[in-house]
Amino acid sequence: MARLAGVSRATVSYVLNNTRAVRISEPTRRRVHEAARELGYVPHAAARSLRAGHSRMVLIPAPSVPAGRLYGRFLHELQWALGRLDYTVVQHGTIGLPGDEAARAWAELRPVAVLVPGTGLGPQGVAVLKRSGARAVVTVGPEAVEGAHALLMDHASVGHQAGAHLYERGRRRIGVVVPEESGLDMFSRPRLEGVRRALDGTDGSVTELPLGYDEDSAARLAARWRGLGLDAVFAYNDEYAMLLMRALQDAGISIPEETAVIGADDLMLGRLLRPRLSTVHIDLPSGRDLAELVDRAVRDPGAPLERHPALGARVVHREST
């Protein structure tokens, strides 16, 4: 490369390593970069990060279940926002490893920041990441973790909103769908808990309803529906609500007269159903706000840890309740 650019090897090294201590003229820099491009030179991200002290990589563990529409959009917006701030987002597929072991795998890539949705990462994992050079660790989940910034997303509020709405509409015997699919516990448990809390101390009752995401499971539940004596159901989210509502309608149960149904996520499909589906609209944190939090934390790793509540939940009342 030195020969092609007509400069010394030391100069090539200074330019490509972006060494500012040595004065090199702009035309020379340009010649070196052109030669590098021509020869197909690709810098080694990790080697470069060793020199620079840190990389521009933000690592996010890939979700352990296929991402739903709402989370998929959030992640996409977040990638855009981080990209605009000149970070590269890498989703790391650490399926099946418990949090602190996964943290060791993430640390091997030497990310400058790590953004962890959900639960599982503990204070030890945070420490491993920081020792390996991560300037910021941000969790997005129900609880803050020692040493990490936190966006606090309490899914209990989703259930609480649904439960309170159904009670206000005069319903007293309320079923709550708990998906049988693995990996959804971290959302479904707090949602169920939220409904219980909303009904606590009232004359209302809560019944847990396990449901698989398939028509047979829904038909079986619908077949024993009248025996359960429920007058309303919070169906976990809009997709489970669509599945259950169809099965109830096919079993001759009128909605909302006999049973009120409410979902969550406010997907468009709910507006396309008849009756139109009531739902809990969930405001996830904006990708831009989260990207800016990451950037602040990277710039000033010594700043106090930030804690933000970051989940808005409000009922959208339509025809099914």
Added chain:
Amino acid sequence: MARLAGVSRATVSYVLNNTRAVRISEPTRRRVHEAARELGYVPHAAARSLRAGHSRMVLIPAPSVPAGRLYGRFLHELQWALGRLDYTVVQHGTIGLPGDEAARAWAELRPVAVLVPGTGLGPQGVAVLKRSGARAVVTVGPEAVEGAHALLMDHASVGHQAGAHLYERGRRRIGVVVPEESGLDMFSRPRLEGVRRALDGTDGSVTELPLGYDEDSAARLAARWRGLGLDAVFAYNDEYAMLLMRALQDAGISIPEETAVIGADDLMLGRLLRPRLSTVHIDLPSGRDLAELVDRAVRDPGAPLERHPALGARVVHREST
């Protein structure tokens, strides 16, 4: 670490670098590993890959639009399958960079294999990746790229199946939905082309129907439906089909009598609609087969390039056509 393990620094280095040329007893190895764990030592993936000659990282560019349900499941299954073969999957968020420039960004992470869905990567990008140490590049898309293995997914066959089905059902004036959302061209264009090909040389005609994924756009299209004189529509996929079918029904158009509607993807929601939605079932390549192709290619980078057709499409006839 040497002090804690009670061994020499050279021994620590041999053990952690997994140097097999030097004989070290099992108890000593164990002591070193224990000391490493206690001190929170995390190997540097890139440094380790420099020593070993290659990493175990398979890089996949993150999709430039939020992934749909079908692709999301495929990616998830692929991650599992690669994980079982001891690879780590990293999704790289290179949104907005053209293929060969993106390849340079991927190359910086020194992946052992790169798996590229869609179009955009050219022979130059493949060469950059290989020079940087990638032992295999696999594309999953409509065309093979020089230097890379290819799973060939021709979405024209999806449209062809839909068009042929509608024609067989006696329909002659066939609309084809083309989503207005950006990033879907790479699927919607070949699907449209496939319908055209199925109708080629017959007395049938094809009308392109731009449609945004929102109720207003669907209502506008439904309002001018009768003026279009169509008797069938291939609605791009099941979600657009649900949207359009609802708008047509709300406008008083009976389905399938007046207009037949067919989607694609065979999502469960199609079975929950009334009338039940006909659809084109798409078989994506299995995650396991694809993981095994990657593994073969990594083990033997000199082997001849593989080319496999990898998309099955067949009509599932229900009530809407």
